[in-house]
Amino acid sequence: MTFQTILFTVADGIATLTLNRPQVMNALNAQMRTEITAALTDLPETVRCVVMTGAGRGFCSGQDLTDAPADADFERVLRDEYEPMLRAVIGCRVPVIAALNGVAAGAGANLALSADLVIAAESASILQAFTRIGLIPDAGGTWLVPRLAGHARAMGMMLLAEPVSARQAADWGLIWEALPDDLFTEGVARRARQLAAGPTSAYLAIRRALAESGQNGIEAQLALEAELQGVAGRSADFREGVAAFLEKRPARFSGR
Ligand code: T3D
DSSP, rough: OOOSEEEEEEETTTEEEEEEEEEGOOBBHHHHHHHHHHHHHHHTTTOOOEEEESSEEEEESBOOOGGGTOOOOOEEEEEEHHHHHHHHHOOOOEEEEEEEEEEEEEEHHHHHHHHHHEETTTTEEEOGGEEEETOOOTHHHHHHHHHOHHHHHHHHHHHHHEEEEHHHHHHHHHSSEOHHHHHHHHHHHHHHHHHHHHHHHHHHHHHHHHHHHTTTHHHHHHHHHHHHHHHHHHHHHHHHHHHHHHSSSSOOOOOO
C-alpha cells in the first residue's frame, strides 16, 4: 500500500505510522484520515504493536483548518471519516502506542488519547483547542477525557482551551508517561518492543474488558472476565508463560 500523508514502516513486529504533513503540524485532511484508517485496518500479519507519531515538531494539530469551510457538513465528516479512523485505533488487533513528539491539538489530541498507551516527550502538550474556533470537542474527546482525567479536568481543558503539559497530563492520568525529550525515542521503542514480544491475544482481551467496563455492572464484568479468561487459559501463550515461569526463563510468546 502506498500513502501520501503518512509514513508506514514495519520492522521486528512493530509498525510505525508517522503522520507526515509537518508544514501544518500534521493537520488531518480527508486523505490522512483515510490513510490512517486503511493502515490500521489492514496491518501485515507480522505486526504485534503499532507506534503512531508525528513528523517534525508536532504530533497532530487536528482538523486542517484550510480544509474546513464554515458551511461544511461536519456531522457527515465526523460520521464518515473521523469515526472510522477512531474505530481503527480503538479496535486495532494489536496495542497502539501514541508517541507524542510535540503538541496534540483538537482532533489530534483525541486521536492520541484513543490509543492504548500514550507516551509523550516532556516538551509535548495536549490542547482541546476546539472552543478557540467556536466548536465543541469531538473525535471521542467528550467520552475519553472525563474517563481518563475526571470531569473537572475535562471541563477545564475544554472550556479554557489551554495546553496541558505532558508532565501535567501524566500526573492527571490522562496519559501513561512523560519522558525527558532526550529519552523519548528510546523510551517509546522500549515499550513497543515489550508489547510486540508480549501475549497479543491477551492484550486484545484486556483492551476489550476495559472498554466494556464503562458500560457494564460488576456482574456483567465478572461474566466477561470469565469468558475472556476461558479463552486465554486455552492459549499457546498461557502454556508458554507457565512453562517459562517453571523453567525460570523469559517467556517467548507467539501472540496466539
Ligand atoms: O471538519 C470537521 O468535521 C470538524 C472537526 C474538527 C476537529 C478539530 O480538530 S477542530 C480543531 C482544529 N485545530 C485547531 O484549532 C488547532 C490549530 N492550531 C494551533 O492552535 C497551533 O497551530 C498549534 C497549537 C497546534 C501549534 O502552535 P505553534 O505556535 O507551535 O505552531 P503554528 O505556528 O501555529 O503552526 C505552524 C504551521 O502549521 C502554521 O503555518 P505557517 O504559518 O507556518 O504557514 C499554521 O498555520 C499551521 N497549522 C497549525 N495547525 C493547523 C495548521 N494549518 C491548518 N490546520 C491546522 N489545524
